[in-house]
Amino acid sequence: MTANPPIAMLAELTHRCPLSCPYCSNPVELARIDSELSTEEWVSVFQQAAALGVLQLHLSGGEPASRRDLTDLVKAARDAGLYTNLITSGIGLNERRLKELDAAGLDHVQLSLQGTDAEMADRIGGYKRGFERKMAVSEWISAIGFPLTLNFVMHRQNLHQLETAIQMAVDMGARRIEVATVQFHGWAMQNRNALMPSRDQAREASRIVAEARARLKGTLVIDYVPADYHANYPKPCMGGWASTGINVAPDGIVLPCHAAQTIPHLKFDNVRDLPLAEIWHNGSAFNAYRGTDWMPEPCQSCDRKEIDFGGCRCQAMALLGDPAATDPVCVKSPRHEVVAQLAEGFSSSGSDELSYRAQPPKLEPTTQ
Amino acid sequence: MSVDPNEKPFLPRGVRLHFDKVRDDWVLLAPERAIRLDDIGLAILNELDGERSLSMIATSLAEKYGAPADQVATDCVEFLQSLVDRRFVELRQ
Numbered sequence: 123m124t125a126n127p128p129i130a131m132l133a134e135l136t137h138r139c140p141l142s143c144p145y146c147s148n149p150v151e152l153a154r155i156d157s158e159l160s161t162e163e164w165v166s167v168f169q170q171a172a173a174l175g176v177l178q179l180h181l182s183g184g185e186p187a188s189r190r191d192l193t194d195l196v197k198a199a200r201d202a203g204l205y206t207n208l209i210t211s212g213i214g215l216n217e218r219r220l221k222e223l224d225a226a227g228l229d230h231v232q233l234s235l236q237g238t239d240a241e242m243a244d245r246i247g248g249y250k251r252g253f254e255r256k257m258a259v260s261e262w263i264s265a266i267g268f269p270l271t272l273n274f275v276m277h278r279q280n281l282h283q284l285e286t287a288i289q290m291a292v293d294m295g296a297r298r299i300e301v302a303t304v305q306f307h308g309w310a311m312q313n314r315n316a317l318m319p320s321r322d323q324a325r326e327a328s329r330i331v332a333e334a335r336a337r338l339k340g341t342l343v344i345d346y347v348p349a350d351y352h353a354n355y356p357k358p359c360m361g362g363w364a365s366t367g368i369n370v371a372p373d374g375i376v377l378p379c380h381a382a383q384t385i386p387h388l389k390f391d392n393v394r395d396l397p398l399a400e401i402w403h404n405g406s407a408f409n410a411y412r413g414t415d416w417m418p419e420p421c422q423s424c425d426r427k428e429i430d431f432g433g434c435r436c437q438a439m440a441l442l443g444d445p446a447a448t449d450p451v452c453v454k455s456p457r458h459e460v461v462a463q464l465a466e467g468f469s470s471s472g473s474d475e476l477s478y479r480a481q482p483p484k485l486e487p488t489t490q
Numbered sequence: 491m492s493v494d495p496n497e498k499p500f501l502p503r504g505v506r507l508h509f510d511k512v513r514d515d516w517v518l519l520a521p522e523r524a525i526r527l528d529d530i531g532l533a534i535l536n537e538l539d540g541e542r543s544l545s546m547i548a549t550s551l552a553e554k555y556g557a558p559a560d561q562v563a564t565d566c567v568e569f570l571q572s573l574v575d576r577r578f579v580e581l582r583q
């Protein structure tokens with residue numbers, strides 16, 4: 123199959139992170155610290171990505187600032203011709219380091235926000251004084267002049283702070299805010315009882331976003347990911363599997379999306395073994411759900427099949443045990459009632475207790 | 491915020507033109523977006539310098555391409571308005 127080249131790469135430089143958010147998008151089985159790609163290996167990945175057709179590079183983690191070579195990696199990515207975006211919690215950045223990143227050519231910063239006050243943010247992030255630090259970082263970002271996006275992950279416990287989060291973005295001079303309702307994969311799956319929003323909350327969030335978009339047109343761009351357990355149509359995950367995005371994990375494993383490792387039968391290749399272009403075009407995991415030929419009914423004959431691409435493969439896996447099924451979020455799925463029942467059950471659990479993300483292991487586990 | 495022809499448009503930091511060698515096309519790179527440009531879009535964006543007003547730019551483009559000035563001005567306002575709304579272009583007085 124001949125695929126169009128990818129536009130964006132998510133480079134998860136490390137799974138190390140000072141925070142331990144209970145909805146972390148990293149896999150439950152974290153990459154070992156001693157397995158991370160070296161500086162030279164990442165530089166080669168960026169050069170191969172640019173040659174393949176990638177335009178946008180998202181430097182993420184874990185916390186990318188946990189990599190001491192972050193500035194060198196940004197410089198190498200810019201030299202390769204990539205637009206470089208740093209996705210950070212802010213922890214691990216200081217004024218000197220941000221100035222170095224500026225000199226290295228960093229294009230844009232995305233700063234995560236776990237809550238709009240220290241009490242909420244530090245509890246969700248599992249990191250004391252994180253909020254205070256983040257506010258200092260936002261001031262340095264603004265003083266240097268980096269374009270800023272705030273990333274606010276919403277769930278039952280902080281959805282009431284949405285309006286304040288939008289106002290904070292305006293006050294910080296951010297051009298964009300991403301307000302994403304928590305996606306239930308990996309770590310978040312263990313926290314559905316504590317994080318699932320209610321249907322009323324989901325509806326209220328949509329109302330607030332619509333109102334703010336109209337009011338703040340030309341001031342703040344709002345990207346919004348609604349609560350999909352309460353939706354009628356699934357999210358167009360990755361804009362279609364293996365169509366525009368490519369992810370590289372800290373240990374060099376190449377993935378069609380950050381949660382793809384939750385699909386047990388897929389085999390993933392590594393940039394240590396094969397060229398990136400070969401993996402993108404011919405890797406079996408990339409071709410597994412590329413295009414529309416793999417789709418079952420009701421997707422196959424649906425007029426939305428190239429709008430939402432059958433939804434999320436990882437969600438079909440997680441909720442139905444079948445990654446090739448129609449995402450059950452879709453009202454046309456014969457299993458749609460599963461989602462409604464789960465949403466209702468988890469959102470009314472009455473428990474706010476969080477199970478936090480762990481830290482990656484340092485050494486290879488010993489076999490007994 | 492609507493575009494006034496007397497204002498001076500420019501690309502803010504973090505938004506830049508880029509030649510995409512793989513696809514043999516010009517794109518506008520911005521936070522989380524890559525916008526493919528047609529010849530007209532590229533011609534307009536190439537003129538933005540933050541020094542000249544939008545009406546001056548439209549006049550210069552109309553001369554360069556031998557097109558009716560009022561049509562060019564309308565096209566420029568429409569095109570730039572959509573970019574201003576998405577914060578890809580800024581205006582100074």
